[in-house]
Amino acid sequence: MEKHKVIELRHLTDSSFVVRMERNGLEFQTGQFISVSLNGKVDRREYSVYSGEKDDYLEVLVREVERGKVSGRLKNLKAEDDIYVDGPFGFFKFSPQTFSSKKFLFIATGTGISPFHSFVRTHRGLDYQLIHGVRYACEAYGHSDFETGKTILCTSGDDGGNFSGRVTDYLYSQRIDHDTNCFLCGNSEMIYEVFDMLTAKGIPVSNIYSEVYF
Numbered sequence: 001m002e003k004h005k006v007i008e009l010r011h012l013t014d015s016s017f018v019v020r021m022e023r024n025g026l027e028f029q030t031g032q033f034i035s036v037s038l039n040g041k042v043d044r045r046e047y048s049v050y051s052g053e054k055d056d057y058l059e060v061l062v063r064e065v066e067r068g069k070v071s072g073r074l075k076n077l078k079a080e081d082d083i084y085v086d087g088p089f090g091f092f093k094f095s096p097q098t099f100s101s102k103k104f105l106f107i108a109t110g111t112g113i114s115p116f117h118s119f120v121r122t123h124r125g126l127d128y129q130l131i132h133g134v135r136y137a138c139e140a141y142g143h144s145d146f147e148t149g150k151t152i153l154c155t156s157g158d159d160g161g162n163f164s165g166r167v168t169d170y171l172y173s174q175r176i177d178h179d180t181n182c183f184l185c186g187n188s189e190m191i192y193e194v195f196d197m198l199t200a201k202g203i204p205v206s207n208i209y210s211e212v213y214f
């Protein structure tokens with residue numbers, strides 16, 4: 001694992017934050033994740049890269065998990081602290097030029113928005129829609145970095161989003177062109193349910209890509 005100095009921590013809500021660290025020449029393809037540890041030895045956890053391929057820093061978006069061993073300790077990091085990073089890893093990579101259809105649908109729950117933030121930061125002018133499911137509207141992590149009109153915030157715990165209910169409730173009534181490339185990221189329950197809904201709507205399995213967090 002390589003040592004990276006923390007540049008800053010940006011708190012987005014009481015329990016979620018972005019860790020910006022020195023990039024130290026680490027090359028990744030947008031959509032990949034890194035493995036992070038506080039001591040370089042044990043307790044490594046995976047985090048999707050939130051920043052863009054061309055940024056001169058590296059960022060991850062983290063939600064503190066209750067009774068979690070690592071995420072809560074990451075929240076206490078300060079500028080100039082060292083953390084240890086390995087990677088990049090993973091196959092949830094995104095290069096729009098490799099798709100014959102250029103229509104993209106990004107579906108995330110919680111911090112699963114992170115790779116999509118990296119996608120749009122890396123590739124400007126994409127034809128996409130982002131559907132993001134959270135409990136409360138204050139968890140619209142980084143929405144202002146996405147283009148206006150291209151995001152749907154689904155909130156299951158308040159009425160502050162564009163749609164009150166879960167991502168699957170929103171998707172239920174949506175028509176999706178069959179040549180849309182669909183990317184799903186977040187908890188496994190959402191991913192299994194959305195996968196079934198998309199295939200039932202006629203999207204070929206080969207157009208569906210997923211990254212499971214837990």
Ligand SMILES: Cc1cc2nc3c(=O)[nH]c(=O)nc-3n(C[C@H](O)[C@H](O)[C@H](O)COP(=O)(O)OP(=O)(O)OC[C@H]3O[C@@H](n4cnc5c(N)ncnc54)[C@H](O)[C@@H]3O)c2cc1C
Nearest residue numbers: 045046047048061062063065068069070071111114213214
């Ligand atoms: C490929 C990949 C990429 C990931 N990217 C991110 C990311 O960008 N941002 C991020 O915040 N997390 C991400 N995760 C989850 C992250 O790796 C850790 O699992 C999470 O931070 C909890 O670690 P912990 O040590 O605090 O909890 P632990 O002590 O490891 O475990 C706590 C329990 O919480 C569950 N859990 C894990 N994540 C969550 C969650 N988000 N909400 C509710 N329960 C959860 C675990 O299944 C476990 O049962 C990713 C996971 C994978 C596999």
